[in-house]
Amino acid sequence: MTQYQRADSDALDELVRRISPPLLRYFGGSRFGRNDAADLLQDCWIRIHRSRHTYRSSEPVMPWVYAIARHTGLDAYRKRRRLESREVLVASIPERLHRTMPAERREQDDFDRLVAGLPLSQREVLVMLKGSGMSLEEVAAATSSTVGAVKQKAHRAYITLRRALEKVRENAK
Amino acid sequence: MQNNPRDAGIRDAEIEDKLEAWAASQSDAELSPELQRKLRDMLASSFKPVKPVPAQSGLVLRFLCVFAAGAAGLIAIMSRIGLHLMTGAQIGWMIAALGGGAILFSLTLARQMVPGRRQRLPLSLVLGLSGVGTIAAITLNFPWRTSSAFVSEGWPCASMELMLAIPAAVVFWLLARRGALFASARLGATLAGLAVFMVLVPLQTQCMFQQAPHLLVWHGGMAAVLIGSAALVGEIQRHRWIS
Numbered sequence: 001m002t003q004y005q006r007a008d009s010d011a012l013d014e015l016v017r018r019i020s021p022p023l024l025r026y027f028g029g030s031r032f033g034r035n036d037a038a039d040l041l042q043d044c045w046i047r048i049h050r051s052r053h054t055y056r057s058s059e060p061v062m063p064w065v066y067a068i069a070r071h072t073g074l075d076a077y078r079k080r081r082r083l084e085s086r087e088v089l090v091a092s093i094p095e096r097l098h099r100t101m102p103a104e105r106r107e108q109d110d111f112d113r114l115v116a117g118l119p120l121s122q123r124e125v126l127v128m129l130k131g132s133g134m135s136l137e138e139v140a141a142a143t144s145s146t147v148g149a150v151k152q153k154a155h156r157a158y159i160t161l162r163r164a165l166e167k168v169r170e171n172a173k
Numbered sequence: 174m175q176n177n178p179r180d181a182g183i184r185d186a187e188i189e190d191k192l193e194a195w196a197a198s199q200s201d202a203e204l205s206p207e208l209q210r211k212l213r214d215m216l217a218s219s220f221k222p223v224k225p226v227p228a229q230s231g232l233v234l235r236f237l238c239v240f241a242a243g244a245a246g247l248i249a250i251m252s253r254i255g256l257h258l259m260t261g262a263q264i265g266w267m268i269a270a271l272g273g274g275a276i277l278f279s280l281t282l283a284r285q286m287v288p289g290r291r292q293r294l295p296l297s298l299v300l301g302l303s304g305v306g307t308i309a310a311i312t313l314n315f316p317w318r319t320s321s322a323f324v325s326e327g328w329p330c331a332s333m334e335l336m337l338a339i340p341a342a343v344v345f346w347l348l349a350r351r352g353a354l355f356a357s358a359r360l361g362a363t364l365a366g367l368a369v370f371m372v373l374v375p376l377q378t379q380c381m382f383q384q385a386p387h388l389l390v391w392h393g394g395m396a397a398v399l400i401g402s403a404a405l406v407g408e409i410q411r412h413r414w415i416s
Contacts, residue, residue: 053223067289074412
């Protein structure tokens, strides 16, 4: 990262190669679909590039990257909501058919949807903790909150998922 | 029907397993060589060496220097009648309260200049300490008298505070925007807090009504309104790129 600040092109290649996949996962796991994730990744990289002077070599890289990614995603989400509020639905999109899937895969598919339906703050904590393997401290730094708040969000996400999964199983019966 | 989900047999371990499977399914989001090349080309076009933002102590010192210079400059051009009306103890207490507030706001602003850095000094604590300190310094050291012209004596002070604090906040924002990249209620309140504390210094030295009710309502009240308004603006603009 320090070499990137010194305009080393090899460092740029290495960073793009290393940081982009977790960012793509982060944006893919957020409210945006995977198609939008690539656009968001580009937007995020522009912001990372423009703010590379704010990185300090004494600090870990990923919380810094995720803090920028988080704001990029939330800013885009807000813009999208504003646009969607002006749109008129002309036809409903059919639900994805997954009846032909094996039961185990179907349940995991349902679970993926439940995760996607979690509140944004809870889902982003899960994406960072589970998807990117960040520590509680790193997630707290990236989300400008405390370790306690991160634990609480993760705990709430678990409770919500457990209840929703139970409901799915009851309905299946 | 079982109300407790744990009784239904869904345990944390099962949720954990499903989350692992979910995380694994997310990890197939690989970066295509085409996208990688596009990113590299896009960034390489504006690739120059950059100077990292100074260390936190350097940033705090910079904010405090601007604070001191701004306060001194305003004292120099404004009336100093209030300074002659205050006792040595009152001057000392107000310097300690306002200077302490400036240090706290500078510390929290400097930490906000590195994205993803843990905030060890919560804004609520900064606001609480600086607010309580200033209120205590006023209530314990200034007389509790009010005149019949409380409002007509007070509003010029409040309006002057408003007129001076807004440009002062803009100056601090120009200093902070190199690192404070995104709007937030925290950033708005911090910038306004630092600006308001800077303006309270010359206001204290020029005010001829050195009584606790006047200082609390017209000086302190306007400070609270300004900090609250800036926090609200920050909240409305939340997550917006402002650098």
